[in-house]
Amino acid sequence: MAVGLATEKQEKYAGRFLRDWLLPQWPWFALGTLFAAVTAACAFGYSYIIAMATDWLEASDQRVFMLAPLVIIGLVAVRAPAMYGQTQANNRGVQNAVIKLQEALFGRLIDGDFARLQAKNSGEYVSQFANDMVLVREASLRVATNLAKSTLTVIAAIAYMLMTDWLLTLVLLVIYPVAFYPVVRLGNRVRKSSRRAQEQAGELTSVLNEAFQGSRTVKAFQLEGYQKDRASKGFIERARLYMKVLRAKALVDPFLEFVGGLALAGLFAFSGWRAMSGDITVGELVGIIAAIGIASPEVRALGTLNSVVNEGLAAATRVYAVIDAPVHVADNPGAKDMGRAVGDVSFDGVSFSYPGASPALNGLSFDAKAGQTIAIVGPSGAGKSTVFSLLLRLYEASAGAVRVDGHDVRDVTMASLRRNLSIVSQDAFLFDVSVRENIALGKPGASMQEIEAAARAAACDFIEGLPSKWDTPAGEGGRNLSGGQRQRIALARALISDSPVLLLDEATSALDSESEARIQQALGALAGRRTMIIVAHRLATVRKADRIFVMTDGRCAEAGTHDELVAHGGVYAGLAAHQLS
Ligand SMILES: Nc1ncnc2c1ncn2[C@@H]1O[C@H](COP(=O)(O)OP(=O)(O)O)[C@@H](O)[C@H]1O
Ligand SMILES: [Mg+2]
Known part of the structure; x- marks a missing residue:
């Protein structure tokens, strides 16, 4: 040549x-x-x-x-x-x-x-x-x-x-x-x-x-x-x-x-x-x-x-x-399909740093039993979103272990792990397809009834008022919709898949209190059947959780129920005094 x-x-x-x-x-x-x-x-x-x-x-x-x-x-x-x-x-x-x-x-x-x-x-x-x-x-x-x-x-x-x-x-x-x-x-x-x-x-x-x-x-x-x-x-x-x-x-x-x-x-x-x-x-x-x-x-x-x-x-x-380019986070040799999880989640002394940054997680431990609703609260930058990224195995922990149903996430296939988790991430990202399709992405081949049920649970009644109703395109990244509407579609997308673990990362932060109350009710109905891990700043959103973990600087500073933590008189009690007075 x-x-x-x-x-x-x-x-x-x-x-x-x-x-x-x-x-x-x-x-x-x-x-x-x-x-x-x-x-x-x-x-x-x-x-x-x-x-x-x-x-x-x-x-x-x-x-x-x-x-x-x-x-x-x-x-x-x-x-x-x-x-x-x-x-x-x-x-x-x-x-x-x-x-x-x-x-x-x-x-x-x-x-x-x-x-x-x-x-x-x-x-x-x-x-x-x-x-x-x-x-x-x-x-x-x-x-x-x-x-x-x-x-x-x-x-x-x-x-x-x-x-x-x-x-x-x-x-x-x-x-x-x-x-x-x-x-x-x-x-x-x-x-x-x-x-x-x-x-x-x-x-x-x-x-x-x-x-x-x-x-x-x-x-x-x-x-x-x-x-x-x-x-x-x-x-x-x-x-x-x-x-x-x-x-x-x-x-x-x-x-x-x-x-x-x-x-x-x-x-x-x-x-x-x-x-x-x-x-x-x-x-x-x-x-x-x-x-x-x-x-x-x-x-x-x-x-x-x-x-x-x-x-x-x-x-x-x-x-x-x-x-x-080598792929660092991939299925390990011998990784097995974990099947459908019961829904136990645990972090055991997990540490992690983003490339070239100081540690985001610093020996974090917490656990959620199947069917429990647990909450993670803490100042921004504490590492809450990072917890979800590690649970999804988007990144790999540098120390400690992340487990679902007792399986280390590194020992199971990523496909079977992620099938068991559904997430509403902080950015509530939507694709530029119809709102119907955006919801259906959570469960390939979902029927219209399932889509409507998920939308109802996520308080998506605004869809009927959109220019083309269910066929309205969400716009690039979802920009045709308001922040709160985007969050509700993203929530419906997470709810439609019946995965046993639901992860909500500030998922209702942009909602009015009425919509949020309705969503709380819908989520309350799932309690006991699904494990829910909720990250939120509003304590009203998390006070009913079975257990609340307070994160600061990448580790768990306090843990307990709302009443226990208030009685404890620590960081959480301070937040509660401030917000719920
Ligand atoms: N992609 C990234 N690259 C580098 N650093 C990051 C990245 N994402 C988050 N961080 C850093 O990790 C820490 C924890 O972030 P995050 O988990 O998003 O906090 P939270 O969700 O509690 O607000 C922060 O200090 C943040 O600056
Ligand atoms: Mg975050």
């Missing part, structure tokens, strides 16, 4: 890319190559008939206007459809490969570690799908097209030339590779600048996303100017980096033009002299020029192939960096 001086690592990726994605599409590429061979054979035919016709013309042979035009029309009639067929076959093969690659990339991301999804700006991943895939597609198409068509056409031209004048051909074959060395060098420059340009494209996507998503804050705080500055810096940097890539690429064509011109001059000097001395006929000279004329664009395409392939390789390297 015309990869030239690509690094060893990139050559490895090129090999993997061919094997993993392009090879499975081999029937399409085989078909493309077949058409390419026909195209190349016709090119050989052109040179041949041009040479013949010239000699016929010189000899005043009638075949020049009778036979030659027919042969040329015949050649075109075969070559044009073959060119079309080749392009289409290659397109199909490459598109299929890119679909598979996108699926693999997305699958690795979405199946992989939660921590990784959180670590980068989302824009950088989105940009990989937008930009890197285009580069990979372009490079694959060029390889598929040029390797077959251009190589075969050049080979056909060389074959014709060798048959006609081997000495001249040998001279050309020695000069050309030397002339091409600088093109390979340019390709490497393209690859280097392309890598940085793509990284920056991802950063820019993030900045733009943030400005649009945070448009309310932007407007309210009059941050338009600030956002424009940020975006403008990004645009300028993008243009600067892109110019670097284009500059290296822009040198390729003029350089090839220059080489081509030299070659033509040399050709006339050398073969003109050979024709004069009678070593070749005028027809043969014209045939050679025709062959070079046909081969030149193909040689040129092969020359620029290097830089396109280098860009594609840089993109493939980034894609593979994601695909190859």
Whole structure:
């Protein structure tokens, strides 16, 4: 392959890319190559008939206007459809490969570690799908097209030339590779600048996303100017980096033009002299020029192939960096399906720190027996949401054990663990599908009756008043709905699955007291049948819990019932005095 001086690592990726994605599409590429061979054979035919016709013309042979035009029309009639067929076959093969690659990339991301999804700006991943895939597609198409068509056409031209004048051909074959060395060098420059340009494209996507998503804050705080500055810096940097890539690429064509011109001059000097001395006929000279004329664009395409392939390789390297990244939180070997849990939950001396941060949990212990309602209260930043993340095994504890039904969460499959837990998380995230679908996501294949029952329990009567009722789209992240409406849909989504453990993270914080009271009632009806762990700031929400754990600084400071804790006279008693007076 015309990869030239690509690094060893990139050559490895090129090999993997061919094997993993392009090879499975081999029937399409085989078909493309077949058409390419026909195209190349016709090119050989052109040179041949041009040479013949010239000699016929010189000899005043009638075949020049009778036979030659027919042969040329015949050649075109075969070559044009073959060119079309080749392009289409290659397109199909490459598109299929890119679909598979996108699926693999997305699958690795979405199946992989939660921590990784959180670590980068989302824009950088989105940009990989937008930009890197285009580069990979372009490079694959060029390889598929040029390797077959251009190589075969050049080979056909060389074959014709060798048959006609081997000495001249040998001279050309020695000069050309030397002339091409600088093109390979340019390709490497393209690859280097392309890598940085793509990284920056991802950063820019993030900045733009943030400005649009945070448009309310932007407007309210009059941050338009600030956002424009940020975006403008990004645009300028993008243009600067892109110019670097284009500059290296822009040198390729003029350089090839220059080489081509030299070659033509040399050709006339050398073969003109050979024709004069009678070593070749005028027809043969014209045939050679025709062959070079046909081969030149193909040689040129092969020359620029290097830089396109280098860009594609840089993109493939980034894609593979994601695909190859080790997954840290995965099913352990021998992890078993825990089946349906009874609903005991316990944390036993659990510690955990987010990457590069101080400990969020610090030897936390608490437990909930099946069917109990327990509450976790504490100041923000105490680690309450982190408790749920560890229970769902989005992250792994660095010390201690998280157990469900006595099983360490590391010993069971993540699918069976998460089937037993349903959560209303603090952000009450909704997808931009109908409210009906948003609720149904909690239980695949849920009937309308089940959806309505869950919605009723979550006090979702506002749905009937929405513009399209149950079919109203929630908007990106749920922004067509109010905070309280979003929370109620998210609650319905959690209630519809009959998982034995229900986790509510400040799930009613945005509700009016009437809706909250109704939800309390609905949840009260579940008590005894489901384990509920409720995080809330309003003590009215948690005072009926079987047990309340007060968290500070990642550990449990106090535990007991509402009355016990008030009597104890600690942190909770202070909160209670403040809130419930
Ligand atoms: N994704 C994260 N990366 C780094 N630190 C985090 C992340 N999420 C939370 N933290 C930190 O962990 C601590 C506990 O957070 P959290 O569990 O959300 O608290 P709470 O829910 O009690 O308000 C806080 O100090 C917070 O800054
Ligand atoms: Mg929280």
